[in-house]
Amino acid sequence: MDKYLSLFADMADAEFSGDSFNGPSLMASLESLTPGMAIYDRTHEGYSAWEIALHVAYYKHFIAKALDPSIEAYPLPKGPSGFAVVTDASPEAWRRVLDYLREIHGRAMGLIRAAPWPKFEEETPRWGVPIGKAVAWFFGHDAYHAAQLRSMGVPGLKEAKEG
Numbered sequence: 001m002d003k004y005l006s007l008f009a010d011m012a013d014a015e016f017s018g019d020s021f022n023g024p025s026l027m028a029s030l031e032s033l034t035p036g037m038a039i040y041d042r043t044h045e046g047y048s049a050w051e052i053a054l055h056v057a058y059y060k061h062f063i064a065k066a067l068d069p070s071i072e073a074y075p076l077p078k079g080p081s082g083f084a085v086v087t088d089a090s091p092e093a094w095r096r097v098l099d100y101l102r103e104i105h106g107r108a109m110g111l112i113r114a115a116p117w118p119k120f121e122e123e124t125p126r127w128g129v130p131i132g133k134a135v136a137w138f139f140g141h142d143a144y145h146a147a148q149l150r151s152m153g154v155p156g157l158k159e160a161k162e163g
Helices: 004-015 026-031 035-039 049-067 089-112 117-121 133-149
Strands: none
Touching: 004 026, 004 089, 004 133, 026 049, 026 133, 035 049, 035 089, 049 089, 049 133, 089 133, 117 133
């Protein structure tokens, strides 16, 4: 793997579940939430942390499948852009989402690290951009959503501002 791509991949891993430069990682933020906190959707953004977790998982799956079309079908609820209505807010369902996030992140990052350089020049399904461009976007996706979670008024992460 190219040393610069490796540097970006390592940074993406840290933003997902490591020593992030930008505050608590995405998984540190999500795993600090109970299912009741995660389902709360009266936030500044109108999304719940659970919906954001599903969205992030959906796009991790999308990148993995772009790199390896044999990846199984997406196993979690999905809606437009991966934002799905949560119909089962049980602790077991929340654990499945968190476990799948870890699994699909590892698979996507493994595929990115193992891909031959020409693979990054192939077109992504549906987006019509090179896989390399989609991967570049993907590397910052977790950092964006970790910061979003901490600033949108999710109970337990940061209270909504008044007025």
